[in-house]
Amino acid sequence: MIDESRIRAQLAHTLREFDASGLGTLYRGKVRDNYSQDGRIVMVTTDRVSAFDHVLGTIPYKGEVLSRLTLFWFDKVKDIAPTHVLSSPDPSVMVVKRAQALPVEIVIRGYITGSLWRDYQAGKAGAYGIEWPKGLRRDQRFETAVITPSTKAEYGKHDEPISEAEILKQGLVAPEVWKEATAVAHRLFARGQEWARGRGLILVDTKYEMGIADGELVVIDEIHTPDSSRYWVAGSYEERVARGEEPEMLDKENIRQWLIKEHGFSGQGKPPPLTDDVRVMLAQKYMQVYEKLTGEAFDSEVGSVDARIRRNLKAAGLMA
Template identity: 45%
Template sequence: MSNTIISTNFNFPGQKRVYHGKVREVYTLENNLLLMVATDRLSAFDVVMPKGIPYKGQILNQIATKMMEATKDIVPNWLIAVPDPNVAIGEACEPFKVEMVIRGYLSGHAAREYKLGKRMLCGVSMPEGMKENDKFPESIITPATKAEMGDHDEDISREDIIKRGIVSEEDYRQLEDYTHKLFKRGSEIASKRGLILVDTKYEFGKTKNGEIVLIDEIHTPDSSRYFYADGYELRQKNNEPQKQLSKEFVRQWLIENGFQGLEGQTVPVMTDEYIHSVSERYIELYENITGETFVKADVSNIHQRIEKNVLEYLK
């Protein structure tokens, strides 16, 4: 399990600064370029787990970049090149300080709130009489404020975002429009693969020319929840849990082991066997969502490989 990339400390030509996110390391370079390294870190309940997951960074990066390619006709994005399996290079943008979360089904956080008797989430009403994993009559947008590392993202309403000046009303309308279009396309892609895109989040930024573009990741198991379409209706009818491909299985394992990221709680020990099983689940999602066999990159010296590939590209 040692051949994982947990942190980076590169010094690329023209490098101006580096930001260490929960999962990604973001290098700002000259010429308005941003270089994003997807690490093998695993984050759940806004807490970074102590061990990395083999190939997770490669999987996230490759799904995200493939999905950006598959949606660029409907929503512009920041991506320019993919010089390494774990690296994406694109145009530096000013990120909006909100995550656009969109839900087609009552699952995850929405289901947990619903069980507590809440029928309003981020200023959006949820119908009475629903059970976990039911489809909403129409998909709902439930935004969250962007948090710095270690802080929890917070639910926020459309009205509060505009009232507090986090995003202008004009820009927010564009974000909503793009979010619905991306979710529709993502759902169509998933459907062709026998999957249901349950919910996901998108992040956007503004280029120096003022254009709103999609940034960060899209339709990955870290940002999205997928169900298998086959048997969905029967499982709902029988009140059985849905068979899913997402990070939710990690969250459930943590909850079962007494951890929800709350104060005083300790992350349970993740055995090598468990970490291997998580890696296998990520590979399974990659192959299901892309329809391609996952090709493991050479991990004998990941840092050296990344540095070599990036330097060749920057030449």
């Protein structure tokens, strides 16, 4: 792992936004700057971090970790479904096939935790149209993974839980497409859990985005990253849960917890500024996930991410 002093040195060089006129039409998501042109998107994964639908700031090396992990996982699941990736001219950039994105996110969960646990406990987990068994305990594993879809809200709005019945009734996704998408999600998740387990991690839950490109269902966006998934340390899970403690988390939950515990912030009002320490802490967690999953040390240079991307996009002939 990159040592702490270098992560600190990188704090000043993180990528907040990537501006490039000529790359295409810009759509700036919470994390990615997407330039569309001619059926493809140059997708720049910035170092922005968001929680509770607010962009909070940047985390050193975050864009690179997410982009490299997505490529790693896409390769691991390529026999299950086609993905949108065409090339990766820079460690933080993917050129992808533009798809007609399904208007729902396919969230799949192996354990009851987070917002689902809170809703279940409050008797408010009905929106998914699922009959939840009684007497579940926090952080307990489900017998079989459960899909809890959410709507893909427009910018500035919150994603909302939705049931399969409602998705079909509203005609958001055609029945045969939905059937295929959920089957693919189960296979992807099983593969992800199996791989993670072999590396000492639990893939707790994750979110897939899928779309149609050239008449085919493709996996788009990112996959099995610590932004879109929860990861717990497998070795300490049983013991910690038995003691009534939370599992050891290596994902974005760390920053949510910091916001809640240190600042009482859970989405309402103005988020607090991130301290350097919390930015470094999250960078280390993300690198740990990368290293555990890939079995390789994460290394990168200290320096301007923006300048590096420009160099690489020029070399690839994507920018003048």
